[in-house]
Amino acid sequence: MLIGNARAVQALARSLQAGSRSGAYLLVGPERVGKATFANRLAQALNCDAEQPPCSGCSQCRRIASGIHADVQTVTVQPVEEGPQHKAIGVEQVREVERAVSLTPYEGRVRVVIFDPADEMTTQAQNAFLKTLEEPPPHVTFVLVASREERLLDTVRSRLKRIELGLVPTAEIEAALIQAGVERERVRLLARLARGRPGWALAAAQDPSLLGRRQEALRSARSLAAMSIADRMDAAERLHDELRRDRERVLDLLGEWQGWWRDVLLAQSGAEDGIANVDMLDALHDDARRYRRDEVTTFVQALIDARGYLEKNVQSRLVLEALALEAPRAGAAVA
Ligand SMILES: [Zn+2]
16 A cells, blocks of 8 residues: 555556556655555556556456566665675676566566665666666566665666655554554554654554664663763764664664754744654653754754765764764753
8 A cells, every 4th residue: 555645646647547658767755655665556557457557456466466476576685795784786686687578578568677775776787777778678667766866877867767755744644554453542653753754654553663763762862962072972983883784773863863853943942733752742841941942953954964974975983973062962051
């Protein structure tokens, strides 16, 4: 089930109904907004037997949804030589895909190859893929899924039809959670904490460890602000170590920090409706009194900038040290 982004879905459905299928799409949007689901719906739309595709019910649609359709394939990252922990989509995988797509479809009308995450394709793999992209076989559609499209070569990007998925409004996520059978008392909190990413809300509804991780992140957000300069530098060092082990986890952590301080700003300006961390209002109000608004504003912007730099692997240690120093200081508040 795709949640939200009705406009992107309708635009695609219209163009397919008009018979204008592209040989290669670029599907972009933030993490966990539903890009993989959308790619699957696209594969269904191209192979569905019903009059109004995709119907979800025909044998083609059902086989695609179960991941057992012979003509729909997802290529994802695997360990590559560059480093023991580094995963990517490498040139060998592209060569395999090229061999596979030279065959006509086996059970459907269109072979669909989804690269997810395509922004983890090595430069070599992207270059190898160019020739196929210039002239995709007539019975093939490629779907490149990316949250960081700037990592794709311009030569690759220029050959793709771009579809953008955006963050989903809280109300639509709430409705989807209710439909998925999540208990009402958890719906409000999960939908807000999801910050526009229905995939996160659905995962957190099933996996309590995600909420536990968030609690931990909020504790560290608040404790950083109470630290001395020396302790902040130590904290930055620990984050830097963690970044090398598990980059996504650090980016998620900084995302939680940003959510917390954004909520503190909302509490300071009395805009309570927009608050995400609705289960921690007392702590939010404490911090709203404890910290100066200009310092919180600066730190929220610093978090946004830092995540951008870390995504691009720019000077990670310096970025984290500067960030730790920018956190609001307790005791600086005007009484
Ligand atoms: Zn169907």
